[in-house]
Amino acid sequence: MDSTELNKIMAAFLTAGIVFGLGGVLGGKLIHSPRPEHPAFAIVSALPEGVSAAPREVPIAALLAHADPAKGQSDAAKLCGACHSFNKGGATMVGPNLYNVVMAPIAEGDGYDFSAGLKAHHGKWTFDDMSAWLKDPKAYAPGTKMAFAGIANGRQRADVVDYLRTLSDSPQPLPPVPKEAPAAAATAAAGSAPAAPAGPSFAEEVGHADPKLGEAAAGRYCGACHSFDQGGAALVGPNLYNVVDRAIAAAPGYSYSAALTAKHAAWTYANLNAWLTDPRGYAPGNKMGFAGIPSEKQRAAVVAYLRSLSPNPHPISGAGAGGADKPGQGAHK
Ligand code: HEC
Ligand code: HEC
Structure with missing residues (x-):
């Protein structure tokens, strides 16, 4: 230029x-402060303790x-x-x-x-x-x-x-107001399996997401604390290779918070979605200092990237990572 x-x-x-x-x-x-080099999580993390970000607040x-x-x-x-x-x-x-x-x-x-x-x-x-x-x-x-x-x-x-x-010769009509909105927001904030009253499930969104975009986002959002390669080192957080469908809090040699260890479940797509939407809402007292990714599309892209980190990526649908909490199936060896 x-x-x-x-x-x-x-x-x-x-x-x-x-x-x-x-x-x-x-x-x-x-208005967010304009600090291009500053990772977004630091900006959105300025919430009082115990208040969940509830990114789906009001549609x-x-x-x-x-x-x-x-x-x-x-x-x-x-x-x-x-x-x-x-x-x-x-x-x-x-x-x-x-x-x-x-x-x-x-x-x-x-x-x-x-x-x-x-x-x-x-x-x-x-x-x-x-x-x-x-x-x-x-x-x-x-x-x-x-x-x-x-x-x-x-x-x-x-x-x-x-x-x-x-700003149009014939302005678009306003979108219909979703009736279930408050309930969906409450569910998302409570960190249970996200209710998807309409539209594709999160797993389906993962299936359509671009892992390349997810990789770029993960580099920016998560790279300071996580490694992604096979056998990669634990940094501030555990290594994330093969994390999809792995039992929660199960990376060898990493010392998890009690909050995360208490989850006797696997990292299903739904659970990853809830966790990455609002870590504090999903596991109050956890030690991941990250406020969450508000955009569902971007969460899906990040999870699509995590899914690709495996010799044998977990299927999108069918048994396993589609549903709610359930015991880990131990995809890792
Ligand atoms: C500092 C300059 C700057 C400011 C301030 C700014 N924009 Fe932009 N905007 C851009 C640039 C540059 C692009 C092209 C982005 C790209 O290609 O990645 C863009 C793209 C867009 C697009 C996409 C248009 C398309 O055809 O796809 C929309 C919509 C938009 N801006 C809306 C807004 C609105 C609304 C605001 C204020 C609330 C705003 N922008 C403030 C510079 C700015
Ligand atoms: C500021 C550091 C930090 C950032 C940024 C961060 N994490 Fe974490 N992450 C952690 C810590 C610490 C833990 C362990 C949490 C605990 O034990 O309570 C963790 C745990 C996890 C787990 C659980 C892993 C397991 O083995 O059970 C996943 C999945 C995860 N992070 C994904 C991500 C993703 C994806 C991003 C980016 C979108 C991200 N994290 C951003 C620090 C971070």
């Missing part, structure tokens, strides 16, 4: 920095029902305006023009050179995807070049998403 472009990007960074500061003051703790569909697109417009001007235009036919700036982006294919806007990280998502900008992306862009698309730390606050995110929805 030439230096003018670099300057533009630097300017955008600075502006965005100022905007973050402002937004932080105006909106309380609404975006429920928040959208009460969202305020006018507020979303003023937030978007502050938070996104340094890098995006919103008007029909608007200019490409640091980021692509955002007119008509809701339900458009991801990373295909005319003439914009998207990162491989974002292009790896092949779907559309559904409301759920848009919410996950704006909550934590780097978690949603590792390697993205959108230097924006995310909007942590669900209501504020919904306002912005609702505003994006209005």
